[in-house]
Amino acid sequence: MTSPEQGRLAGPLSMSVANLCHRLQPQVSARTAAGFAEVLRRLGAPLQVAVAGRIKSGKSTLVNALIGRRVAPTDIGECTRLVTRFQYGTVDRVEIVFTDGRKQVLPFASDGMIPAELGVDIEQVSHIEAYLTNAVLQGMTVIDTPGLGSLDAASVSRTEQLLGAAKHRKEDDEEGSDELDDTSRNAVAGAEAVLYVVTQGVRADDQQALAAFTAATASREAGPVNAIAVLNKADTIAPESVEGAGGDVWKAATLLAEKQASTLKPRVADVLPVIGLIAESAESGGxxxxxxxxxxxxxxxxxxxxxxxxxxxxxxxxxxxxxxxxxxxxxxxxxxxxxxxxxxxxxxxxxxxxxxxxRRALLDASGLEAVRQRLAVVFAARADGIKAAAALASVTALAHASADPAERQRVHDAIEVLLAKPEAHQLRLLEALTLVASGAVDMPEDLSEEVLRVGSNADVGAQLGKPGAPRPELAAHALERAGWWRSFASFGATPAQSRVAHVVHRAYFLIWQQIREA
Ligand SMILES: Nc1nc2c(ncn2[C@@H]2O[C@H](COP(=O)(O)OP(=O)(O)OP(=O)(O)O)[C@@H](O)[C@H]2O)c(=O)[nH]1
Ligand SMILES: [Mg+2]
Known part of the structure; x- marks a missing residue:
């Protein structure tokens, strides 16, 4: 089957979900079919990565650095209180999206940035959509968010809404309307992964924000919190305040980042030091x-x-x-x-x-390249599962909202069949990852690291912790670990650990199969 979005699907599981939607579309009501069309659109869209963190932590600066263009207003102005989605487009265009769904084109400021003041009633604004021609955005949609530590309740709630953290409204009484229900609209807007920005002191509310996000995304069935953290403004760290840094700023930042990683663990795998300001200037023509x-x-x-x-x-x-x-x-x-x-x-x-x-030397000094690489590794490995899980959640919600019991049954049956396929194992792996990463299932540290490694890499060698090793060695190792996790599941584990262990066992088994078939 060919359709426009298939070339860009994240992997085999997303493909199966897309096929399911295509197959069911002619068999369901117009309203559900419209919902499926939206699910398909989203399935083919790049991964939605939100840049989140406390107020003034340098989120917008980092967004500009990642996109390679100084377009997000930094420092002051209304826009820093709004969510802005930067996505790929064939012409540069910015739109204000109002809470009632209305849109209004917003001209760029003379310096090519999104104007800091919008000239409209900000209370009525849902968010801003920026379509840019920058190639980076073909791989991911970047979502700039207002600071989570800000005191302004309205902007905090707007952020939560877009991060998917807001509780869904109950199915309302719009029966028969062709409008999408809240669930799918939310799923369309919601973030699928987070780049979490912290600065020198990780405070209690950093942890809270990250915890809230974990809980919200986990309960949304859209997979685990796929978070990467950066220690931004690494240049402002006083090296003498960090023991063992030997007066070196970058060394101090690295040590501090390691310490913060252990505080934020297991919600984020590691914290990378970065200097967003230098990265922005070096990357955006500044x-x-x-x-x-x-x-x-x-x-x-x-x-x-x-x-x-x-x-x-x-x-x-x-x-x-x-x-x-x-x-x-x-x-x-x-x-x-x-x-x-x-x-x-x-x-x-x-x-x-x-x-x-x-300029190149400055870019190297900013640490941006390592952040890019980490984003690619973690998010690319999980994109298929993340996208498919979100799509399945929306499909389930759409079926659930249908007034026709036969239609509900048809969709549920199709999902059952899909879940029995081998590629659906990724969903279980993501779920296991969430349980371990959120601390919901307690694991000895070396084991949780192993689970995260298996679930966070696309490359088999990296998954097995043996990058570049010859195939026979990889196969033997995968088989050995598969056996180990199976016996851990049976003998050495609590019931919760055991459920995770079964999933990891199967993941190793599938890796082994994959190596043998390659
Ligand atoms: N020294 C230094 N300053 C930085 C760095 N990154 C950002 N800044 C500065 O920090 C200030 C805030 O940056 P923004 O990018 O606007 O921060 P933000 O998190 O988007 O702020 P809000 O959206 O208002 O929460 C700006 O003056 C930036 O120039 C950095 O790595 N080093
Ligand atoms: Mg900002």
């Missing part, structure tokens, strides 16, 4: 050759002078020096003191360095 020139001039200064200037932002901008104060302020806004000092070092080491190479 860093220009004029900036490189100004940095060159700074590099020529006497080192004692420069070190004094770099003590604080105030000294840096007010110090008597040949580089105009306005230029220095601009550098500060784009790179902050750490970025400036890093760039100067790079120039001093290699005086002939080009502006392009300097």
């Amino acid at each position: 860093f220009t050759s004029a900036d490189a020139e100004a940095l060159r001039q700074l590099a020529d200064l006497d080192d004692d002078v420069l070190q004094t200037m770099l003590i604080s932002a105030d000294i840096f901008t007010s110090w008597e020096c040949d580089v105009p104060a306005g230029t220095r302020l601009r550098l500060l806004e784009k790179l902050d003191l750490f970025g400036i000092s890093h760039a100067v070092e790079a120039i001093r080491k290699e005086p002939e360095i080009t502006a392009g190479a300097l």
